[in-house]
Amino acid sequence: MQYRNYMRDLILGANDGLVSVFALVVGVAAGGFIPAEVLLTGIAGIVAGAISMAIGEYLSTKSQEEVYDAEKKLEKDHIENNIEHEIQELREFYTAKGFEGELLESIVQKIASDPEILLNEMMMAEFGVLEQERRSPITATIIVGIAFVLGSIIPVIPFLFVEQTSTGILISSIMSFIGLFSIGGLKGYVVKGNVNRAGLENLLLRAAGAIVTFTIGFLVGS
Secondary structure (H helix, E strand, O other): OOOHHHHHHHHHHHHHHHHHHHHHHHHHHHHHOOOOHHHHHHHHHHHEEEHHHHHHHHHHHHHHHHHHHHHHHHHHHHHHOOOHHHHHHHHHHHHHHOOOOHHHHHHHHHHHOHHHHHHHHHHHHHHHHOOHHHHHHHHHHHHHHHHHHHHOOOOOOOHHHOOOHHHHHHHHHHHHHHHHHHHHHHHHHOOOOOHHHHHHHHHHHHHHHHHHHHHHHHHOOO
């Protein structure tokens, strides 16, 4: 399994879990609910969110793979029944990349000599996806679901121990902000970008959503 293929699912699940449940928790807490009620709301949000994310990821990934399989079958039929047309498309693909003359023909003929390599090359040329980059719907579902739960428990944990809702909001916010920065930094690291900038960007954008829910909860509660 190509683990890097599932890095998107890991980051997406953890980020969405943390953001959605944090926003839910602070919104309810700002409405004047006691810690036990906030905790119950948070747990319900974790369960519902994880189920929703997992099902959504399974269906979207499965649909993507089904489309790829259907196109691959069609491409295979083209290679078997009209290979000259496919070779010409391959030639145009490499011409657009700057190859020409004898080098171009050498590359095209080498690829075309193996139907399996030609099939993979045409799929890459037309759909931009390598066979090695495909993702299992079940694996993606499991990773997203687990990542969502791990991210979403961060803002909920404080309400297990605090007696005052205001204290819970403070601790939950601090822990969530650290988590948001860390997840953003991880994304920056994976894409070889600026870790601190990615972390800060993720923190500020996601925190803005929590501020909105906090304000709404406070106004409704008042």
